[in-house]
Amino acid sequence: MLQAIDLHKKFKTKEAVRKVNMQLEAGESVGLLGPNGAGKSTTISMLSSLIMPTNGEVLWNNVSVNKNPEALRKALGVVPQEIALYPELSAKENLHFFGRIYGLKGQLLVERTEEILQKIGLTDRKNDIVKTFSGGMKRRLNIGAALLHNPSILIMDEPTVGIDPQSRAYILDTVKQLVEEGMTLLYTSHYMEEVELLCDKIYIMDQGEIIAYGTKETLKSLVSDNQTIELKAHILSQKFEEALKKYFPTANIRKEDEILLITMPQNEEPLATIFAIAAKNAVTITSAIVKVPSLEDVFLHLTGRALRD
């Protein structure tokens, strides 16, 4: 178990991280969500023993990482935000290099390299020089280099920045597979949909502080338990609106710019009823969108700013 207790980091006059408390249980996938400059990378650097906190402590299986980083380092794989690879070497040479650094050698090194190449889908390109790779391939190899020594906990810092949607999907699938295989994951991103897809528990960070944490559902409930249905029709008659109000007495129904907005609790499934009422009132619905709160809304609700501002 990896635990951060009251982590605090100050660089000269700038307070990068303030009083961060986090916990990762074995096999858990945890997201760290926040905009650029929120302090995510500094937190990760402290958690992975790269930098010392100004105050507070990191514990790995109840042993202080500040005092004894070796135990954590053996079990830890880190995928940095940068492409931490030698561009002049081939994919295989890079993996061999990082494998050797972790003490792998001989047949074990060869086997492990092949396994990783297969996992990240680069077996066919293993002898190609990294600088000839696309952004997505480099990102995949960047992940592969962190998996060579078979870590039990993986920290990923924005692993999909600046790549095409296809490579992004491939990487997310790979990570999902790792989580399913039991890997403990700490995933940082400012893409809330990635965090939503991969993580059971989410910490939201802003301006150096954890501002909220919990499961997706818990966090979303901070905004609202309601859903909003947006309806567009050829003619939205007053009669139709009244019929809806009669059928859904607890719903908030209002019209904005020729769109009918119906807000009601999420546990109701009203679409079939709405379409039936529309048919009865000779209203042709041209579009219906059901909106539930997203993590973006949660962030907006908590900070008053959008995640990608």
Add this chain to the structure above:
Amino acid sequence: MKGIWLARLQNLKRKPLVLISMTVMTIIFAYILSGGVGSSITLLVATDDTDMSNKVLERLQHEDDYSITVLSEAELQEVMKEKRDKIGLQLQEKTYSVLVDIESDVVRMLSLEVVTIYNELAFQEQIITNAGESKWEEVEESMAEEPSFLLKKSSMDESQVFRYDGALQSLFGFMLYFVFYTISINVQFILEDKRTGIWNRLKLASISRFQLYFGHLSFSYLIGLIQMLLVIFLFRFIIGTNMYGGFWKVVVISSVYVLLVMAFSLFIISLVKTVSQSSVIISLLAVAFAMIGGAYWPLEIVQSEGLLALKWISPIYYGMEALKRVTIYGETLGGVFSYICMMILLAILLIVIGITLLEKRTERYHSSE
């Protein structure tokens, strides 16, 4: 550390151009600007065909310092009339004449050398005449075992004498200048590894900071040293440049100079953020240091007091002075001890400052997330 060396070697294998081009450029510049020949003094010698003059000629031919062309007396007179930049030497039984237009330090040393040979041969002849060949062998043996006195040849106020050897000036100058680039480009890998996150990856694999710095710096040091040694060996043993018997001293000083340049490059990369910034600074400084350090021209011809005062900040100055002193001036390593010490002390200081600043920069990388 083995892993770092391996990665650097693989990188070098893929991108050997820097090492090759810097070595080739040193060779080309030094060779062309030194006139394309070794630095032995070309002597045109004529003898009167007596036993003594022929023996003197034979002894001179064994000296590395001279490249000798033997002519008849008439030919020598004729050539010296036309080619006034040559040094002519007319050897006779009891005396000799140096035919030269301008008196110089080289001519004075040549005269001293010839006189010494005449005296030694006369002494040998006297012994043989009076006591026989076997006695001379006995004397020669005892002299070799226990010299009764030591003759040291030196000019008055040695430090004030300006000696110039164009071949060595070009060789040392360009060698010290170009190796600056080779080493700094190699040291820049530290900056690049830190920027790309490879440094952190290695730290997470429990490689200590000492191992990381030592791995990178020792590799850069070795590459720089290999380049210098290649050039020194090539000029000494293939081109035949005269190093005045100071070959091994040149090797020792070069190895200390490489350490200083490596430390200086480390210091520079600790002041900048990117490899391109460091490349620009190093290019500017290398040229400036070569100028004020006496790589392009001997500092003895520089008149500006201001420029001369700046020489102390140039690593090239220490290397250049030490190399010239152990070769052209015939000094021992002890004689250039102050330069060697200065280079080592500066290197230690710059390494300590460089690493401290780089470590602080690592913290700043995290803070600029």
